[in-house]
Amino acid sequence: MNKYYYCYSPFLHEFLKAEGIRYITTSRNIKNKNVFWLYQQSNELSKALNEYSKMRKGFAEG
Template sequence: MSNVYLYCYSPSMFHFLRTKGIRYICVGINEKTGGRFWLFAKDDAVKRALDEYDASK
């Protein structure tokens, strides 16, 4: 079930996904680290964008 969602802890990845027009479900705070994360549905558009993000590094 964990493959259904993308927990994005990277601000640069978050901004990249947003520039692709991908909307997040919610934003939260990691209880252990205090860091912010964004939750995305891991659909085909997100998977393609992640491939593009990885290739750009």
């Protein structure tokens, strides 16, 4: 597993922030100039990503 998670979605970033998960830093991708937030991998982050995925799937189906 990678030690870090690169988040390019502002919506996901806001969700993670609301869940109390802090990011390490924010930056821009050198190649495409897109902003990303860098998170350290953890069980807490994995749980939040799974929850976000289920939530998005529910919106897509509903």
